[in-house]
Amino acid sequence: MDLLATTSIIAVSSYALLSTVYKSVQALYAVSPDPSSAPHDASRSYIPPSVDVIVPCFNEDPQTLSACLQSIASQDFAGELRVYVIDDGSANRGDVAPIHQAFTRDPRFEFILLQKNVGKRKAQIAAIRRSSADFVLNVDSDTKLASDVVTKLAGKMQDPAIGAAMGQLRASNRTESWLTQLIDMEYWLACNEERAAQARFGAVMCCCGPCAMYRRSALDLLLDQYETQFFRGKPSDFGEDRHLTILMLKAGFRTEYVPDAVAETVVPDSLVPYLRQQLRWARSTFRDTLLGLRLLPVLDRYLTLDVVGQNLGPLLLALSSLLAITQLLLTATVPWWTGFTIASMTMVRCSVAAIRARQLRFLAFALHTPINIFLLLPVKAYALCTLSNSDWLSRKANAPDPDEDKVIVRTQMVSRKSAVEHPCDDACASRNMDRLSRGSGWAVSDCPCSGE
Numbered sequence: 509m510d511l512l513a514t515t516s517i518i519a520v521s522s523y524a525l526l527s528t529v530y531k532s533v534q535a536l537y538a539v540s541p542d543p544s545s546a547p548h549d550a551s552r553s554y555i556p557p558s559v560d561v562i563v564p565c566f567n568e569d570p571q572t573l574s575a576c577l578q579s580i581a582s583q584d585f586a587g588e589l590r591v592y593v594i595d596d597g598s599a600n601r602g603d604v605a606p607i608h609q610a611f612t613r614d615p616r617f618e619f620i621l622l623q624k625n626v627g628k629r630k631a632q633i634a635a636i637r638r639s640s641a642d643f644v645l646n647v648d649s650d651t652k653l654a655s656d657v658v659t660k661l662a663g664k665m666q667d668p669a670i671g672a673a674m675g676q677l678r679a680s681n682r683t684e685s686w687l688t689q690l691i692d693m694e695y696w697l698a699c700n701e702e703r704a705a706q707a708r709f710g711a712v713m714c715c716c717g718p719c720a721m722y723r724r725s726a727l728d729l730l731l732d733q734y735e736t737q738f739f740r741g742k743p744s745d746f747g748e749d750r751h752l753t754i755l756m757l758k759a760g761f762r763t764e765y766v767p768d769a770v771a772e773t774v775v776p777d778s779l780v781p782y783l784r785q786q787l788r789w790a791r792s793t794f795r796d797t798l799l800g801l802r803l804l805p806v807l808d809r810y811l812t813l814d815v816v817g818q819n820l821g822p823l824l825l826a827l828s829s830l831l832a833i834t835q836l837l838l839t840a841t842v843p844w845w846t847g848f849t850i851a852s853m854t855m856v857r858c859s860v861a862a863i864r865a866r867q868l869r870f871l872a873f874a875l876h877t878p879i880n881i882f883l884l885l886p887v888k889a890y891a892l893c894t895l896s897n898s899d900w901l902s903r904k905a906n907a908p909d910p911d912e913d914k915v916i917v918r919t920q921m922v923s924r925k926s927a928v929e930h931p932c933d934d935a936c937a938s939r940n941m942d943r944l945s946r947g948s949g950w951a952v953s954d955c956p957c958s959g960e
Contacts, residue, residue, distance in 0.1 A: 512838070516831035520846045523824035527853055530817030535860060537705035537810060556587030557662055559721075560639035564631040565604075565649035566596040572650050572774060574607045579652040581614055585659050591617045592635035593649075597625035628717075629748040633735050636727060644722045646749075650774040651718040652680055660769040661721040671726040671761025672753060674703065674715035675769030684777045686875075691775040691782070693873045697861060702814075703765040709808040710762030713800060717749035719771035723761070730755045739795050740896050747792025754799050757807075783887055790891035825850070826885045850877065 561580050565573055580591055593611070595601060601621070611617045620635055636644055643665055645658060657675055664673045676699045679692035706712045715722075734752050737744040744751070753763055776782035797819070804812050828850070832843035854877045862870035 512831065512835050513841075513843070516828065516835055516843055517845050519824055519831055520828035520849045523821065523828050524849050524853055526817060526821055526824065530813060530821065531701075531857060531860075533810065533813060534701055534705045534817070535864075537708045538701045538864075539704075556585070557643055557665070558588040558590070558641035559585065559643045559645055559658055559662055560635075560641035561589065561591045561645045561647055561658075562594070562632055562635045562639070563591065563647050563649055564594045564596055564628050564635070565598065566625065566628070566631075567598045567600050568604065568649045570600075570604050570607050573604055574610070575652050576647065576649050577607065577611050577617070579655075580647065581611070581616070582655055583653065583658045584655045585662070587662065588641065589616055589658065590639065590641060592620060592639060593617065594620045594631040594635050595622060596628065596631040597622050629735070632748065633731065636731065640724075642724055644724060644727055646717060646720050646722070647771075648718040648773060650680075652772045653719065654770040657719065657769045657771060658721075660766055661719075664764055664766050664769075665721055665723060667762070668723075669762050670710075670723065670764055671756035671759065672712075672715045672720060672722045673764040673766055673769075674712060674721075675719040675771045676700070676765075676767050677716055677718055678770060678772045679775040680772035681774055681777060687779065687782060688775055688777050689869070690873065690876055690879075693861070693870055694876065695775075696865060696870075697873075699765065700767060700864070701861075702818075704767065706811065706814060707763075707765035709810060710764065711757055711803075711807050711811055712763040712765050713753060713757075713811075713814075714750040715753045715756075715763055718773040719769070720749060720753075722752070722756070726756060726759065726761050730759060742896060744795060747789075747795060750792050750796050751799075754796055754803070757803050758799070779883070783883060786884055787887050787891050790888045791895055791897070794892055794895055822880075822885060822888065825881065826889070829881045829885070850881075 563576065563580070577591070577593065580589075583589060591611075591614075593608075595604070595608075598604065608619050612619065618638075620638070622631060622634065626634075632646060643662055645661065647653065653675075661673050661675060664670065677695045679688050679695060682688050682692035703712050703714075730752070733755055734748070737751055756763055776785055797815075800815065804815065828846055832846040835841060835843045854874050855871075858871050858873045861873060862868055
């Protein structure tokens with residue numbers, strides 16, 4: 509059994525060495541020399557760009573959806589702002605109808621009601637193809653934006669070399685449970701360590717879905733590739749944020765992180781939904797790893813270290829843990845060196861995070877290590893073995909009416925063209941919204957004012 513103990517020591521020592529080098533370099537690069545998200549020259553006249561906000565939603569809680577749309581409506585942005593809300597065949601359309609009705613009074617909002625559930629990616633694309641602004645901001649329906657998010661992301665995007673930029677994510681429900689607090693800290697580390705370090709080289713590897721802005725001209729080049737992603741002959745219908753980011757990098761655009769553009773999103777408050785989310789994310793990461801590896805020769809050498817650290821590090825940790833457990837079971841000897849090394853690495857990382865964030869709560873992030881070893885690593889192993897499975901493992905599709913592909917809801921003031929197409933008054937719109945709340949669709953041609 510000496511061989512087993514020796515192998516265990518070698519594995520955990522290799523993990524400690526790799527993690528020390530990787531995390532030290534990452535922490536060094538994560539400290540941005542210029543956190544400003546507004547690079548434009550103040551001496552030149554600044555013409556605010558136009559921005560289209562895309563909000564796909566499926567069976568979303570009405571209060572959560574309302575908070576999301578209100579945060580978008582309240583943006584302090586000098587440019588033209590349009591909002592496309594895509595209901596992806598939700599079964600609770602009657603519950604969210606009052607929310608739709610409230611926001612259709614805002615001329616900037618347009619609702620697209622899909623009668624069949626087609627998935628988040630196709631729902632996004634349906635709106636992107638209708639939109640025409642300089643920039644497109646993808647926002648999840650459970651996310652609230654700070655009032656200056658659009659301004660700060662659009663400011664960063666003025667550099668024509670930048671194809672995409674993401675904001676900083678926080679958990680809006682972080683006070684609900686120990687798990688939501690842990691996930692909130694996990695988000696802080698992912699944004700302000702991993703993404704911040706990658707942004708030093710203009711290569712954020714995943715502009716996260718809850719809040720990511722894209723350049724229209726870049727999207728036009730990549731939208732067909734984005735829409736037709738396949739894996740083992742099957743359409744890939746999740747991991748859209750990571751895949752679109754890698755397509756941007758592959759096309760030669762920079763991808764950036766804007767730490768002062770803050771968005772808060774709802775996170776799982778119990779273990780089972782959290783593990784399902786992690787399983788879906790792990791599958792997405794593995795699927796796009798090969799495409800990401802092809803980019804490494806043209807990117808900074810740090811990105812190679814980043815990929816190695818993110819993929820080989822967990823493998824060494826899993827091997828160390830498995831060998832330690834085997835040693836304990838077969839020899840009844842405690843693998844002290846493995847336990848001490850992992851505990852030491854955990855406390856150093858948590859202490860550095862507490863100092864950088866200036867929050868002592870990050871010391872409690874040590875709890876993430878046993879969760880990672882005993883739950884997340886097995887989930888990732890299962891994900892690797894089931895890469896062809898495309899189940900979202902979340903809210904199930906339940907289309908309200910399969911007879912139509914989609915219904916467009918728009919206000920009479922969205923644009924002059926819309927006003928001509930649909931010149932109905934508020935009373936007419938109210939009648940149509942009553943129909944919507946009862947589960948019926950509203951198409952422009954359904955309006956008695958259309959003269960059809």
